Amino acid sequence: MTIDEMKVLADRTVKHAVTSGAETAEVGVIENTEFEATVRNGSIETLLESVSNHIMIQVSVDKRKATVTSSDLSETSIEWLIGEAIELAHVMDPDLFFDLPDPEELGSVEGELKVYDPETLSLPTERKIQIALDLERAACSLDRRIISNGATFSNDVKSKVIANSLGFCDGYRKTSNLILLSCAAEDKPKSGENTGKKQSSFWYSAAPSFEALEPIEHVAGTAVSRTLEKLGAVRPKTCEVPVVFDPHTAAVFLEAVASAVDGGNIYRKSSFLVDKLDQLIGSPAVTIIDDASLAGKLGTRPFDEEGVRSRRTIVMAKGRLKSYRMDSYQARKLDKKTTGNSGDTSNFYIEPGLYNRGEIIATVREGLFLTMLFGPGANWVTGDFSQGAQGIWIENGELAYPVDGFTITSTFLGMLDGIEMIANDLDWRRSTTSPTFKVKGMTISGT
């Protein structure tokens, strides 16, 4: 569908809901065109291509709200859905905080956001498969020990229209492109135990425009070095040491922080940051920004899922918590103004510092350079943090040997307060992103 066709459908659905008895109505129409080619050992592993649509209708009656979604956009189906939504709403309790956003907040960011790249749609399938094949070949040619676990090229075009009964109706198209390489290598632990052990890793580049993807040699090289550097990993001793988070693990940490500043978790008292606004909770090195209006990034969009204009919000300024990330309902619950954070992720990042990564590592006499975190042990409700980890042990300011099979434990407040140095290596391969940083001390649990 064209954006104009989607707008007609959204607008018609809003009007239909209102004439059917809804006091307020909000409609989203979304179309997603997806492509993914994965190759392994020089052959196609999977080739996926599809277009999907759905419509989301939210209605309210006497402050009672209900939502329906469907992949069937036919008129009869939508008519039936509206009836279902209104019937559902009647069974709900009234929620005095429910309302549509303040009309003044609705609208698009001015200026060119650079989130749509027409080339994404026009690239021939053969070319996209060839990129995946070249990526895999580039990785395998770097070292004979590399086992390919697949090279992927994928891209998609997302079209989105939001309309509501205040008269807002607008839409946009957004593209994303991704190249990804996963690989493994045989590992032979010294003890002779653990037959069959391997080490694996991956690397990728992603951007709204095809042109902005990093060269395949770079992605292949990083995936291969992240895999090979793990060979011979040993379990470290149980101790407390400084930990240097690389951008990958720093972003995992920041994602949990994003949940902790989510307005929904705040009003539900499900965050360690409840009642912490305007308090100094992090080190003065830490400034965290939310900005869906930043041009050309993966989390960029003109407005959020309520039609609220995107904006830049300082979430933490030099360690002081300045704002939560809220949609209009959460903002009303917290007696604040919406920050335009309804629905999809925006760009959320820690501001880069002045150091390069090597300078940070050089300050650590004994510690951990952290390259992988896993498991659900980042608990933003209580503020506890304990996760499975992998990385490289630092001795006398230099990367010494790989370590795995251990956990790192602290608390979010301890970590935010303990961030001593931040590097200048922020990149935008993901929408929640962080530069390398060093945390003063965390518990390592190993042997």
Next chain:
Amino acid sequence: MISYTDYFNLSEEDMRAILSTALSKGGTYGDLYFQHMIKNEITMEEGIVKEAAKSISHGVGVRTLKGESTGYAYTEEISTEKIKQAALVAAAIADAPTEPGPIAIHEEQFPDQYPVQEPTTGTPLEQKVAWIQQAEESARHYSPHITKVTVTCYDSLSNIQIVNSEGRLLRDTRPMLRFTVSAIAEKNGNRQIGISSGGGRVGNEYFTNVTPPTNHGTEAARQAILLLDAIDAPAGPMELILAPAESGILLHESVGHPLEADFIRKRTSAYTDRVGDKVAHELVTVIDDGTVKNDRGSINFDDEGTIPSPTVLIENGILKGFMHDRISATIFGVPPTGNGRRDSYKFPPIPRMTVTYLANGTSDPGEILESTRKGIYCKSFRGGQVDISNGDFVFVPIEAYLVEDGKISAPVKNLTIIGNGPEALSNVTMVGNDFSYSDGRWTCGKHQHVPVGVGQPTIKISEITVGGSELGT
């Protein structure tokens, strides 16, 4: 409302024509996956029934296979023309135009693993709201320190029709119920959360026969209150006792994922080429079984039409086999095991677990506890994850205690437990006689989300790394 059978009502001739299109470029196998799904969710928080959501999705996925290559496309417009277009896209992985032979379609029958007395989807909203209110009340009244309670009732009904180029046609209706209570407790600035959840491929009888709503409410509140007094967990290697049922998550992560045969055929799993090897203590027998009655992970047939039966993965410590989809089964020359599963019509199937469990042992659970000098006892979990290549797996307890000299002592918090698959399973030194399945709550995310089940008796692992924050003295 339009009935789903109308959507799927393609004539046999149309289905044959579409399958022929899927194979027209030399693919060796093709299938169509029709799905129509209704999901309902009602949420109560802050004492009011606040959110109601209904979602309807339908589509048809077309898959073409040739060797290890998969071509896949789907459409949400269920017309012969649109499905044929999808078939052409899927067909494109092969490049040797052929004229596929005739396909004779016949519908197959199978045993029903999830008979339901009273389907939840379609139950009046007022009834669902009543369950939610009962649960909320029991959590809130548990203690004055409970400050927030959220209750969610989720149900879905998925109608599936699979037809493949071998002419097999299967239809199924898959129900699902999941009821969840979370409770926040606060005291002196300390905030803790408790969660209780359950369900399965069951109907409303779940609330009378298995777990009443009030039990979920009380259980969530009990956990949150208990954790208010939890102490920071220790760090370092020690003994570990896992309580029955929920602890099956250990198996799911430690050996379940690495035995999914896509990792085996790609040679990235630590268990590649190891059938016949001793990979666990002889007390350990691990089975994946999609036929467990009414379990969250059970299936009448998998998402490529294979009717499941129990698959022995590890028997008395010896690795016996893997969990296969059609692709890996063909490569290894074994029958598919009924583990080809998918999230929805938007995805091709891949090897996934169904209900994975550790078989019952003979030890008395009391003796297991008494034999433990210093360790951790884990009862319930937030979840886990595994690195299938190096074998490291983690799981995060919600409710866990210190064990000292054979006795359970203080509850502990803020810990992740990390082990290595083959090593941890070799350290299983006692297996209890108190086997039980988990109340259905787990969803496994391996690129696609599918519901799974786990089960286990009490077990003891003689040494594993406990990742807390307290360094020993």
